[in-house]
Amino acid sequence: MSERIPTPQSERDPATTSDATESQDQDGEHHKPRDSKGWDGKLRLDKMTLGDVPRDPRVEVESEPEESDDEGPPPEQLAADEDLLDDVPEDEDEIELVHCKVADMDSLRLERFKQMKRLCLRQNRIEAISIPNTAASTLTEVDLYDNLIAHIKGLEAFTELTSLDLSFNKIKHIKRLNHLTKLKDLYFVQNKISAIENLEGLTNLRQIELGANRVREIEGLETLTGLEELWLGKNKITEIKGLDTLSNLKILSIQSNRLRSITGLEKLSNLEELHISHNLLTDLSGLENNTNLRVIDISANPIEHLTGLKGLTHLTEFWASNCKFNDYAEIEKELRDKEELETVYFEGNPLQRSQPVLYRNKIRLALPQVVQIDATFVKQV
Known part of the structure; x- marks a missing residue:
């Protein structure tokens, strides 16, 4: 049996589908799975077996070894003359490139899309966030799940954002986000975050996902009075x-x-x-x-x-x-x-x-x- 995790309003079922398949919610809207296993970022454990017995409360839990920051050879770069968005109309409001080996966001020339509302660059090799400020007045959703981002930078102008997904990156510190006062959904699954910090001012936040990090203490949430969902699975927390x-x-x-x-x-x-x-x-x-x-x-x-x-x-x-x-x-x-x-x-x-x-x-x-x-x-x- 797999551990039960609730199904929120959209695209939240961990079905074993491929990226090519789509799920359909109760309102009839189609949503692409958010990774190769149909997992949208919420922490879900592997399937339990009848042999998955409870831990002995008298035994101290050992910390998992810290991961190395050595990521090996540099990522493969896009050819300078390759335009992955060449066939996309310039009035398109949703830009999506998943698993395309993109390393440099500037090479995508996103400034040409004057009506861009949603930007999804999942499963690429992006190390730095670089979105043209000309999109600041229209862009409401940024999805950079599964990249190589270590620092949250480059979002200063994007005050219209309502959803930001930085799951599966290399982020250690939550910084430079508290000006995004319209944010409703914030995802940090599987990073290297050890402290919940610098979220003051995000009073419209509806949910925050911090599963699979290194958090030891629940803190820094006092001002988030509109919060409806808090996801903290697979951390090192000893007290609620x-x-x-x-x-x-x-x-x-x-x-x-x-x-x-x-x-x-x-x-x-x-x-x-x-x-x-x-x-x-x-x-x-x-x-x-x-x-x-x-x-x-x-x-x-x-x-x-x-x-x-x-x-x-x-x-x-x-x-x-x-x-x-x-x-x-x-x-x-x-x-x-x-x-x-x-x-x-x-x-x-x-x-x-x-x-x-x-x-x-x-x-x-x-x-x-x-x-x-x-x-x-x-x-x-």
């Missing part, structure tokens, strides 16, 4: 804190960190989804004030008892694979009163391993309201 002012937060994803307890969520009364799998949690206390939670994923934590969910009457999905639950009666006691509950995952727990043949029927008897147990839909009586 610094979120009290984010009263509009709906989704918090903090899986694959070093958390031993759920803290700091007391003021997040609008929180709807909590993704906290692959940590070191031993209980679920700390959710008492989050009565609007609909989705909880606690998979692959060494949790033995299913308590701490009282008052969460709006739960619709509860993901708890590969934990240490062994008591059907406790599952019934804690979850049967959740009338809106539709989906539960308990595979990989001792109760499933010990009685794999009877397991699904026992869950059905304990929770007759659910329509899906693990990946299987169940008939309603």
